[in-house]
Amino acid sequence: MLDQQLRLIGSAWCTSGEGQAMVEMVAAGLLDLSPLEHVVHPLERVNEAISGTARRNGWFANLIVSPLATA
Template sequence: MGPGAPSQAMLDAVGALRRGGRLVDVGGMSAPISVNMHQLMCAQISLIGSLWFTVAEGQDMAAMAAAGTLDLSVFDHRVFPLDQVNEALALAERRVGGFVNVVVRP
C-alpha cells in the first residue's frame, strides 16, 4: 500500500483472507484503519507489518551500490537546488509512492 492508498483497500484485503490468513503490509499507507478485532480473533487472522530490510541488509545493499553490482536504474531521482526547496517539498507531498526520490542539493 502506498502513502496515498485508501484505507478501504487494506480493509478489503483483510476481508478477503480465509481462516488463519495473514496479511503482510510492506507499503507505507499513512491513513489509520479500524479493524474488527473480533473478526480477526475468531478467524485467526494476522496483520503483519514489514520494515523491508534490516540494518545489516541495508549496509549490504549500500556496499553493492558502491561496488556497482546493484542496479539502481529503477529509481527516478528528482534533484532540486536549495533555492527550489519549496518546489521539492510540493513534489514530495503529492507523489503517490513508487521509486521517486526527491533530493534537495545544497
C-alpha cells in the same frame, strides 16, 4: 523549519548503517538503482521539492535537495 514551527512528516528508506550497506552494494555492482527516477532540486527550491512529493512518479521517484544543484 523549527523557526517557522513547521514539521515534515514522512518516511525514511533506511538507517544510516543500512544506507552505508546500500552504498557498498552499489559500489560492488550488486545493487542496480537505474529504475529510480532522480529529481534534483536546488536548496533555494526546497519548498517546491517538498510540495512535489504528491506528484512524484510512483514509488520509484527519488527526490533530492542539493545545495550544489543549480536552478
